[in-house]
Amino acid sequence: MSKYLLNKFLFTVDRDPELVERYREDPADLVTWWEENEANRILNCIADERSTWLAFTDEERAALTAHDHVALFRMGAHPFLTLTLFIAMFERDNTEPLQYQKAYGAALAEFSLPYPDIAT
């Protein structure tokens, strides 16, 4: 399991407006594309100098594809990265202030301290 790679996905998608929209509209396609093209890219290196070893587990790929922020929390993805990206995708559907943010927290009600470890 690679918390680092989950975080890398959340980080690189969140900072790119086009990827945020693609992830909202067609998560399976975006996750597949990202794992093939971006997972091994070292962020400040040229394409030829890629890593060779990073891949999602089936569980990680499924959680990302399902927009399953509860599973991501359970796996120890960084909660700030997950929250920021998911707000970007879904806050726009709110019919009242903070509706999505509150529902996001309520969906995590099963967790008590200590939360899953986020150290990478």
Place this chain on the structure above:
Amino acid sequence: MAEVVAVIASTHHPFYYRASTSTGDDRPPFADEWVAKIERFRETLTRAKPDVLVMVGSDHFHQLWLDNMPQFLVGKAPFYDANWYNEEREFGLPRFRLEGHEELSSHILRGGLDSGFDLAFSNELRIDHSITCPIITLRPEADLPIVPIYTNIFAPPLPQPSRFVELGRQIRRLVESWPGNERVAIIGTGHLSLELGGPRQFGPHGPDPEFDRKAVEWIASGDIEGCLAEVTLDSLHAPGNATHGFMDFMLMMGAAGDGVRADHVDSLDLFHTMEAYFTWYPKATADGTHGAGRADA
């Protein structure tokens, strides 16, 4: 020698800008009280007449990333562009550019390295809301040169709380040993209890009002010893999963000095998290007036 004319510690609430500039139905009911408190807080910096701002904050996974993560980093650049796409998107924060003070950055880097802090540095740093929020609240003119200092409160493994306190003490010493004539304010922002992306987020108050009450008292009274006796990397998980940002307040307690009571203390109980504002005037005089006040007299 340079003079530290104010030490300021604050929460950095990214919603303040939007709340304070919104009008009509969009203006939240707490906005007017929040703005009034911020304007009083801003006056505590204005009256200190600073020339330079040393600004302590924490990058929120904007420029600093897990493939190369510094624990403490000092910016050394002639300019700092500010705010990021996802902060515009979520908080409506404006982009702007601040001037840097490269000589003071160099002095802090050299002095830090020579005194046991292996500081990282950056010659091209785009700063985020941990530093721009206090610009918006305390110096909206954004007209003073800055030295940005980033701490890692975000991506474990983190430095121990005692290291934050000691770095704050050292920053204070280093500014006071700077052979310039500038009036320097040291400003740092962090959090009280806070939960982000967990089950306790976005409640009617901060996730742990009892922690907040104790934290405000530690800061206001400069009780570093009491604070360090209770706060550990493990203990900070309990008040909320983003409460390690409190260590930036501990850094500022180090900068303000052991047992030194803050001259301005204010707080505001908001949904999601408590706001808290503190200002110390280091040059307090025997008759109870303060350096900045004396300058006004």
